[in-house]
């Protein structure tokens with residue numbers, strides 16, 4: 508199948524993902540990610556039936572999962588984004604083909620409270636590897652959560668505050684910092700679009716520059732944008748590619764957004780938190796760094812005289 512759109516790094520195919528994957532060679536992909544329809548009866552511009560019987564939906568998922576496992580290289584990583592109801596079935600299937608790494612809970616409310624049920628408040632992100640260990644694993648470090656008003660830390664680190672790694676806190680398997688997609692520029696975007704911050708985190712955690720990233724369910728193309736702007740090669744499929752092509756033709760908003768995401772990871776405090784702390788007179792730990800280097804523009808460090816790490 509010929510791609511409908513390509514860049515120097517990637518290409519998107521308009522068509523059924525199973526057909527596209529059948530054209531892909533075994534063990535060629537470094538990182539595979541899937542965010543399929545959730546079978547919740549939603550309308551998609553591609554007109555798919557999102558209201559299958561439970562059995563039909565799970566068996567369709569098994570078919571594309573088998574293909575994703577086949578195209579992954581040994582050491583390649585697979586991530587599957589879905590609601591817990593379906594990911595328990597998909598995990599059970601994957602357990603016979605791959606090595607389980609994590610069930611990551613991403614704290615986002617996605618439905619209204621229902622009487623007699625708990626309020627659905629997390630998406631499940633399955634993380635598997637082909638073989639025993641991943642070829643790439645570089646999890647982001649994240650800023651310590653701070654008060655939006657004064658910039659003070661919200662967590663008590665048991666007296667070890669001053670010993671905290673200036674590059675941020677270890678990433679856990681519960682992600683509470685993924686915002687819903689609400690960037691002004693993206694107001695009109697497909698409501699199914701995932702956050703660029705989420706895809707940037709996955710791409711950087713489980714691949715290296717030049718690696719090949721694959722996503723069978725393109726949607727608005729967030730995976731491909733994260734891959735392209737992080738220097739990864741990428742390939743994808745989608746039944747209706749118009750939104751993806753339009754998004755690639757006007758990348759400025761995504762570039763600015765990604766720069767901002769990169770500035771606010773691998774640091775212990777974001778710039779905004781440093782400014783809040785300065786205003787409210789909260790002293791800083793003895794060392795900190797902003798985006799990997801000392802930030803001379805940030806007035807906080809001159810005033811508090813903290814030691815900076817080169």
Ligand SMILES: C[S@@+](CC[C@H](N)C(=O)[O-])C[C@H]1O[C@@H](n2cnc3c(N)ncnc32)[C@H](O)[C@@H]1O
Pocket residue numbers: 522523524525542543544551552553555699700701702723724725726727728729730744745746747
């Ligand atoms: C939940 S959306 C993906 C959103 C995407 N992750 C993003 O951030 O924009 C699922 C997408 O899968 C596409 N899709 C559904 N069935 C498909 C199939 N058999 N082959 C290719 N794409 C399919 C739908 O058209 C829809 O755009």
